[in-house]
Amino acid sequence: FYGHAHTSEKPKDKLLGGLLSPGFNEASCLSRYGSILYRKLSPHKPSPYLISKLRNYESLHKQCGTNTESYNATLNHLHRPRHDISDNDTCKYVVLLFVGHSGVGNRMLSLVSSFLFAVLTNRLLLIDQGDDVAALLCEPFPDTTWALPLDFPLRNQFESFDSNHPHCYGNMMKNKTVELSMDDSSPPPFVFLNLVHDYNEHDKRFFCDRDQSIMKEVPWLLIRSNQYFIPSLFLMPLFEKELSKLFPEKETVFHHLGRYLVHPSNQVWGLITRYYETYLAESDERIGIQIRDFSSTGLPFQSSKELPFTYMMDRILDCSAQENLLPRVITNAQNSVLNATRNKKTKSVLVTSLSSWYFEKLRNMYRDNPAITGESITVFQPSHEESQQSNNAQHDMKTLAEIYLLSLMDEFITSPWSTFGYVAQGLGGLRPWILSNPLREMDSDSPCRWATSMEPCFHYPPSYGCGAKTGIDTGARVQYVRLCEDISWGIKLF
Ligand code: GDP
Numbered sequence: 449f450y451g452h453a454h455t456s457e458k459p460k461d462k463l464l465g466g467l468l469s470p471g472f473n474e475a476s477c478l479s480r481y482g483s484i485l486y487r488k489l490s491p492h493k494p495s496p497y498l499i500s501k502l503r504n505y506e507s508l509h510k511q512c513g514t515n516t517e518s519y520n521a522t523l524n525h526l527h528r529p530r531h532d533i534s535d536n537d538t539c540k541y542v543v544l545l546f547v548g549h550s551g552v553g554n555r556m557l558s559l560v561s562s563f564l565f566a567v568l569t570n571r572l573l574l575i576d577q578g579d580d581v582a583a584l585l586c587e588p589f590p591d592t593t594w595a596l597p598l599d600f601p602l603r604n605q606f607e608s609f610d611s612n613h614p615h616c617y618g619n620m621m622k623n624k625t626v627e628l629s630m631d632d633s634s635p636p637p638f639v640f641l642n643l644v645h646d647y648n649e650h651d652k653r654f655f656c657d658r659d660q661s662i663m664k665e666v667p668w669l670l671i672r673s674n675q676y677f678i679p680s681l682f683l684m685p686l687f688e689k690e691l692s693k694l695f696p697e698k699e700t701v702f703h704h705l706g707r708y709l710v711h712p713s714n715q716v717w718g719l720i721t722r723y724y725e726t727y728l729a730e731s732d733e734r735i736g737i738q739i740r741d742f743s744s745t746g747l748p749f750q751s752s753k754e755l756p757f758t759y760m761m762d763r764i765l766d767c768s769a770q771e772n773l774l775p776r777v778i779t780n781a782q783n784s785v786l787n788a789t790r791n792k793k794t795k796s797v798l799v800t801s802l803s804s805w806y807f808e809k810l811r812n813m814y815r816d817n818p819a820i821t822g823e824s825i826t827v828f829q830p831s832h833e834e835s836q837q838s839n840n841a842q843h844d845m846k847t848l849a850e851i852y853l854l855s856l857m858d859e860f861i862t863s864p865w866s867t868f869g870y871v872a873q874g875l876g877g878l879r880p881w882i883l884s885n886p887l888r889e890m891d892s893d894s895p896c897r898w899a900t901s902m903e904p905c906f907h908y909p910p911s912y913g914c915g916a917k918t919g920i921d922t923g924a925r926v927q928y929v930r931l932c933e934d935i936s937w938g939i940k941l942f
Pocket of ligand 1: 550551552553554555739740800801802831833835836837843844846847850865866867868869
């Protein structure tokens with residue numbers, strides 16, 4: 449079934465195989481039950497165990513949510529010594545703090561990672577609404593909220609949380625302050641966990657079983673992250689069994705959790721559906737191309753300054769032709785009329801990029817020349833924002849809309865290192881073709897390679913084993929975690 453919003457057929461599985469709870473008001477979040485009108489049915493079913501875990505999580509979130517007595521009781525831990533409080537059944541929390549300047553892709557990855565960590569440790573996930581999450585996403589849990597209240601007592605300290613903060617777990621371990629407090633059975637009321645890309649070796653102890661058992665008693669864990677840190681959770685013996693039960697199919701972790709958590713707000717959904725209906729719905733096939741040349745970040749795709757765009761453009765065209773995604777064109781006008789009439793198939797190409805250069809080149813190429821296959825190829829680009837911006841809700845809404853639109857495509861070509869692309873491929877259940885860049889670490893003659901899975905890459909996993917003094921091959925411990933195609937030191941599930 450691949451219907452469009454105007455089809456009269458009733459959607460068959462708006463709960464996505466039991467992934468979503470039926471208890472929501474439909475109009476408050478049209479994307480939640482409406483995604484099925486735009487997506488192919490996923491061939492990947494969530495496991496019954498995952499479904500029951502999600503329902504349990506939802507009732508825990510209701511029971512311990514921010515307007516409950518349990519929440520207020522746990523808040524008191526922040527002010528009083530823990531042994532003053534009777535706490536047999538206290539609720540415990542993970543509070544996610546985003547990295548201020550990080551993009552929507554990075555934020556979605558840390559969101560999904562922190563949620564899975566919360567589920568694994570029986571904690572509630574609350575997110576700091578300092579930025580515009582509510583403008584982007586609907587509430588994912590029924591009859592409650594995941595927003596951290598603005599009057600949360602530690603909120604005015606959030607800015608100062610870094611690796612050197614006295615409450616930073618890594619720092620506490622370095623200075624042995626946590627173990628001391630464990631000895632008199634009074635764990636600290638909260639710890640800060642730094643899981644940002646440039647975290648240090650002490651912060652990375654988060655991924656050690658022994659440290660998890662210390663954190664277990666701490667009521668408030670505040671995580672700052674911009675990473676997809678789930679692959680490293682799969683490498684921890686502590687979580688291994690549970691994760692295998694939750695995800696018998698390893699490459700579907702982000703696919704399921706992303707579809708469970710990431711529901712665009714009604715405003716973003718409007719951007720998505722109008723664009724889709726107007727430009728994409730009628731084609732026989734849809735190809736997405738996510739072009740991230742990093743030229744606006746000081747880390748351009750190509751280190752040479754000469755022809756920075758044409759180099760990547762050639763890769764895109766070569767990849768499209770090699771993988772039969774898009775045809776070459778006939779530049780000799782003599783033959784064009786003959787060939788153009790042969791094939792009536794229509795293909796839409798959705799290009800996303802900060803620049804409009806690639807889109808214009810592609811559009812002009814297919815407008816001015818016939819495709820060798822005779823197919824009709826139309827090229828679209830929803831926006832070209834020119835540069836990456838922070839704290840700009842309108843900019844972020846366009847970003848999420850484009851990520852989501854890409855996830856609705858049939859085939860997907862993406863750029864290395866792009867978390868924007870990872871989110872699109874995961875939501876869409878698409879194994880992407882990743883463009884190669886021989887000038888950087890992806891040393892390959894082939895213009896692109898087909899990813900081993902649709903999972904995002906964890907760019908900065910810990911490279912030392914827990915307790916080990918020498919580097920270990922993080923990709924070698926379990927058979928379903930391997931090194932990423934696009935970052936030689938990153939790891940991913942497959
Ligand atoms: P990454 O840098 O590719 O890993 O992706 P992120 O989403 O984390 O950060 C890049 C940010 O730049 C995005 O969130 C957008 O705000 C902006 N950006 C990058 N590429 C595009 C694009 O193709 N379209 C739009 N609308 N924004 C983009």
